[in-house]
Amino acid sequence: MAAGTSNYWEDLRKQARQLENELDLKLVSFSKLCTSYSHSSARDGGRDRYSSDTTPLLNGSSQDRMFETMAIEIEQLLARLTGVNDKMAEYTNSAGVPSLNAALMHTLQRHRDILQDYTHEFHKTKANFMAIRERENLMGSVRKDIESYKSGSGVNNRRTELFLKEHDHLRNSDRLIEETISYYNKLPQSQRMGISRWRIQRPVVWCPFSPALQCSVRKSKWCPDYPQLIQDFPVPKETLEATS
Numbered sequence: 001m002a003a004g005t006s007n008y009w010e011d012l013r014k015q016a017r018q019l020e021n022e023l024d025l026k027l028v029s030f031s032k033l034c035t036s037y038s039h040s041s042a043r044d045g046g047r048d049r050y051s052s053d054t055t056p057l058l059n060g061s062s063q064d065r066m067f068e069t070m071a072i073e074i075e076q077l078l079a080r081l082t083g084v085n086d087k088m089a090e091y092t093n094s095a096g097v098p099s100l101n102a103a104l105m106h107t108l109q110r111h112r113d114i115l116q117d118y119t120h121e122f123h124k125t126k127a128n129f130m131a132i133r134e135r136e137n138l139m140g141s142v143r144k145d146i147e148s149y150k151s152g153s154g155v156n157n158r159r160t161e162l163f164l165k166e167h168d169h170l171r172n173s174d175r176l177i178e179e180t181i182s183y184y185n186k187l188p189q190s191q192r193m194g195i196s197r198w199r200i201q202r203p204v205v206w207c208p209f210s211p212a213l214q215c216s217v218r219k220s221k222w223c224p225d226y227p228q229l230i231q232d233f234p235v236p237k238e239t240l241e242a243t244s
Helices: 006-042 059-092 103-184 191-200 212-220 226-232 237-243
Strands: none
Touching: 006 059, 006 103, 103 237
16 A cells, blocks of 8 residues: 555545545435425325325335435445545554644544534434334324224214114004004994904904005905995095005
């Protein structure tokens, strides 16, 4: 190693400046990526950023892959720049180089400060990106839980609706039975006895819940008691017309 030559020092400075320029460009792009990620998340609001109805600059999976790739590239550049700075420090401390050379020490310190600033900026941007992504993943999980709960609630509401309808049917049936019994109880006792006797003799014919069936009985020739049946349970005119 030609540690004693000025060309070696200049070569190290050139490498440091080149790496610093590359890092500067990479960090700007890295920061824009994180900003785009943050803005797309805010623009999506309650929507899932992985769904098809989002409109960010890049979708979530593409941003994640680009983030990982750029983070690795920046880490490699920082490691290379650290190595160059270490070589510059070794050069200033080597034999034959004036240790009190203020220009060399100032240049080395400046490169070290640049490296420290870039490292700090990289870790800060990376931490912000990770925090945003973690928050989005958490919000996405919460949204899925809410949608799942809503879907389950819809099924439960449907079941409740069917149960209420069935309950109404049962109540209507009970009401009809109570009305029939009430009507029967209001009849004179002799008429009730006649109805009971006729029911025993003609159980198939008597059906107060079916006017159409009453019409059929009324028209039939085999029921000897149908005149009394018609008097006790008159058939509505519209029913007669519908069944004629």
